[in-house]
Amino acid sequence: MQIESAHEDGSLSFRNGKVVLADVILHCTGYKYRFPFLDTHSIVTVDDNRVGPLYKQVFPPKLAPWLSFVGLPWKVIPFPLFELQSKWIAGALSGRITLPSKEEMTEDVKAYYQELEASNIPKRYTHCLDLDQFEYNDWLAAQCGSSGSEQWRKKMYVATRENRKLRPETYREEWGDHDSVSEAYKDFSRY
Template sequence: MRVVGVIGAGAAGLCAARHALASTGLSPVVWEKSSQVGGTWVYTPHTGKDQDGLPIHSSMYQSLKTNLPKEVMGFPDFPFSSDKEESFIHHSDVLKYLKSYTDNFNLNQCIKFRHHVELVSPVVTDDGTTWQVTVQDLDTKTSSTTVCDALLICNGHYSVPRMPQVKDIERYKGKQVHSHDYREPSPYKGLTVVVLGAAASGLDISLELATVAKEVLLSHNFPLPIPSELPPNMRQVQGVVSALDEGFVFADGSSAQADVIMYCTGYEFTFPFLTDECGVTIENNIVKPLYKHVINSTHPSMGFIGIPFQVCPFPTFDFQVRFFLKMLLEVTLPSKQNMDEITERNLNEQCSAGMAVRHFHRLGSQQWQYNDDLANLSGLPYLPRAIMNLYEAVSAHRRREVMFYKQSRYRITGPESFEQIRSGTSWER
């Protein structure tokens, strides 16, 4: 049996274990530093360090509901239960789903809970690369090393805050918080809060803060204002360019006082356990050298699951895992040179279309072609077009009616079709 190591038992790691376990000749072993499956979906009210002195992994806040309907979120071979009427579900329901997935495919047998990966290093021979994975048992504080024939990195990328450089921020006397440490709105009652960043978390947290804050200033650099009704105590301003003692200056030269700045500025890709010999670097927010955002072209027996963002995550994980295992077991990959040339060509094409280099892993509407490419390479059926159609419809609805879109309910009605069965507004498909 060939041992496939898996780092992390969040959604990506569970998907990796499920398909490795089902593959002839493979034996998966999953290391998970917490005591349960779920990764970022395991809510904790705590921030900072956990009981073992390690950074808190989850960025989940107390009231969070998904910003995608459950009808597009499920793994292709394991849809969400239809028992729940709502389409936009509470984070605890996603955790229940992942636990059900774990039980259904008997994955607990593969998982070593409370095991923290400390070091990964390659062993290169004429037959290829194997991996030495050193792991600490957090209960006994003892370390052991396992040799793996292949390794899947599934440690997530929503845990290490990306902090922007704000000119003169050392002058600012107010409170600075990253959304990673946001849990609930009561500490912000009666305050003026600048929320920097208007992606999914920035919008959701701003709306929640507006229920208790004196004022919320949603600061972003989108070329146009978000065309949605907002609460009366919430307004859009341009991006923060510098700090004052009591507030901030924005890109149009205006300024405002603020008690708090909430950084909804995303997260860093980090793999602190990888030695330099693994050949993986992070440059301008790009994890290199990854073929198809998955395979380490220097050592193709290492794969990364879940690097792309602004996607339907669980279906994308499924395609990535099955692509990696297909390449591992059955298909001869292109040469490293060819893989790197393909990656560079893809990057240049996206940049020519106006994408910033740092957004290479942000797929958005490109995710559908990406999934199709992986399906073609792996001999898999395509994701039903109903998933794409509903995802795109919800994305447009969210932008127009950010306060209300989560009240809508949907149902997939065919391979390419869906219907809206409840709307919180007059919007219709």
């Protein structure tokens, strides 16, 4: 819901006419990548919120595997992605997983950037994976010798994404993915 106005007594008026009393207003404005503590001598830069160059959203080719980034992608289911990125990094650092050569990684990054540019996707969307996250997660899982994304997780994400478009004010209260939830419960019961 979008706020229409805030009042001195702590009440908020929303565009739909609803009024609530708020203890806290948390402004969620998104992420702006900045690494003032990291000096890579311009090997890694941030340009229009693109951190790069990064091979597969994680490794700067010239500094791999010794420098890596976890969690840059957005519009994703974060924790499974973070876990897979961390496993891949650990595998590369331990020598269990061999990364491509620096030249091959650099060429892959260039090809990815060219693909984004050809699709008229601005640099600031470089780390927006949305529906591509499952292909990315499955790729990471294959690199680590793990299983890929569960079908119920993919279906649940897509259903929620579509529900959010149709009912942005109430999508969290009205679900139509009971079959996916049942599959998830079955999956979790194995743990």
